[in-house]
Amino acid sequence: MAQQAAGTRADERLRRARMATLLSLATGIWASLLLPLVGITRESDPTRATLGAVGVAVFAASQAAVLYAAVTPWLADRWRRLSQVGLAVVAVLSIPLVGPVAAGGWPTWAWLGASLIGMAPLVVRLPGALVVATVTLVAAVGVAVWTGGSVWRFLVVAGGVGTGVAAVNWLQVWFWDLLVEARAGQAAQARLAAAEERLRFARDVHDVLGHSLTVIALKAELAARLAPVDAERAGREAAEVQRLAAAALSEVRETVHGYRAVDLGDQLAAVAGVLRSCGVRCTVLPPPAELPAAAASDLAAVLREAGTNVLRHSRAGWCRIEIVREGDLARMTVTNDGAGDHGPDGHSNGLRGLTDRLGAAGGRLRVRRAEDVFTLEATVPVAP
Missing domain, CATH: 3.30.565.10 (Histidine kinase-like ATPase, C-terminal domain)
Known part of the structure; x- marks a missing residue:
């Protein structure tokens, strides 16, 4: 019960840590929403503004799905892959939807690019993250040229801000992974302790029954040999077998219930008595x-x-x-x-x-x- 209670407390702490990690990572989602919204408010064309708002909202939803998967180790791999593929598709679609918004006045899509670079370490390993960052920077340059924006401004926002966000996100998820591994280690330690306790119990049962059953078998064999020639002594041996069996049953019950206190003097007397009787x-x-x-x-x-x-x-x-x-x-x-x-x-x-x-x-x-x-x-x- 104590181990179970400790495990429950550890699981509760892990749950709170997961919620804290999710809330911290959610700040990146707010950045991908609020800063592009600045560009939407500066867009004079209602159609472009509407399409841009839709693109930003869908991008933020896809980003939230990937972040959730990053701190949910029990999530099925299929859903994890679907969230990542969904974000990649939405990122591509966001270029024509968000790219033209506030063209030349605000690097709207560059903030989405920064979010992509910031999330890359959560989705793929370092070589893959570098590929994602390179592709995103190339896309940022392309959007800047297409919309007449400042290439350097797009690169600073997408590359500089994205690298900072990537470092923060990676650090948070790294700490979360450490917590998950620590909890897994605690669970493994609890299982090992239970296995050791089962082995100890098995040894105790073997120690109790092995000796008693050997003596019972020898006494029963002796009683069988004596029965045709000395019925009275055979009866005494049979009675001794009955007594030994009852004592063994009592010892096993005490062992099972954990109340068995070993008295070395009694054990010495019992073993010596059995040997002498044989x-x-x-x-x-x-x-x-x-x-x-x-x-x-x-x-x-x-x-x-x-x-x-x-x-x-x-x-x-x-x-x-x-x-x-x-x-x-x-x-x-x-x-x-x-x-x-x-x-x-x-x-x-x-x-x-x-x-x-x-x-x-x-x-x-x-x-x-x-x-x-x-x-x-x-x-x-x-x-x-």
Whole structure:
């Protein structure tokens, strides 16, 4: 819920930034409307004035469409291309409509040319923008010659003002793109955090169920073998299977609801009890008092996997579990005999998952085999 609320606030800030960018870019539209309107007010021919007003209005509408597309990343590419093509067509049509307005008295079309050059960086990349600017300046010279206006005046308005508008527009859209990319990065970070949480939850479920189901399977197999020869003991083993299944179900429910608090001492007692019930002599050295909860949780996960491996991959006669604190590190060592050739190694799925988990916490997992003795050693950092 906290991540969702943060995302909502970020989206609201992005929406406000987009509106501010649109309003800022709209000043260019006002320039393309107001300054050509000066020329329309100076035009004595009503027909030319009317055609000029229509050309300026359509040009401003096309310009607004392109500006809107520039700050609307979710807009379909088809509509974006249509807005750009529409502006190009209107720009060409504006020459005969607006060019003759206030001929010789006011560079009416030059202001539209300045708007075109100013918008070029929003539509195409730098090489294309240079082409647009060149074509626009050539058109401005042509209109000036055609209407008897000052060529230099047209060039100054279209080129000089247009370059300034282009710089301002590009800077605003650049900032907007940075905001969009930052928001996309936040969203990706949130998705990554959710994925990491799912992986953590999957590891916890694996740790809880992997050990419990292995013991249940072994107990059930033992009960099946004992049933024909010792019904009373087979019944006790079956009852133990039922108890273990209920305990595993309870642990899974607590894990799912996030209420599972790891007690390393209880985990040690449980694993030692299961090993002893399966005929493995188990020696446990008590853990140091007051281990941090995070360190205890990591060591408990390793302990469950180690106990599972002793039962699944060895014919152990004895097992020794020791947890000590060495300065800022807590070290757990699980050693057992009876390690076969097909026992676990550092590349098994369970140990690989534990290696990743401890590595993320700044710890380390190591395994080694000497003849038939297998040793698993886990270290995790603890607060000084």
